[in-house]
Amino acid sequence: MAANLGFKPYLISDATATFGRTGDKGKYYSPEEIHEINLVSLNHEFATVMDTATLMGIIESVI
Template sequence: MARNLGFNVYVISDATATFDKVGFDGARYPAEEVHKVNLASLHNEFATVTDTETLLKHLSFIRR
């Protein structure tokens, strides 16, 4: 909800992780797929999803 309150929110894709998940129907979802889907759900809706290198470049640019 921070983005809805006007804050710039970043999720660092290569600094987050998850585990394999089992759905309500018993289907197994591998961690990589769960991670990608969750990042896609957050991106441009609740946060900006980026990787560490891109964020550091962005922060470096801001500091100049």
């Protein structure tokens, strides 16, 4: 939603984490699966997803 208000939000993928979960049908989803699925869902829709190294490269190129 921040992008709809004119902001350019970034989500730093390696600065976030989650836990494994069991779905309503009893299937277990690992933390890695949930993390990746959520990053994919958010990327270019609500934020630009990148890792710390990419962000640092952008920052260093500006200063």
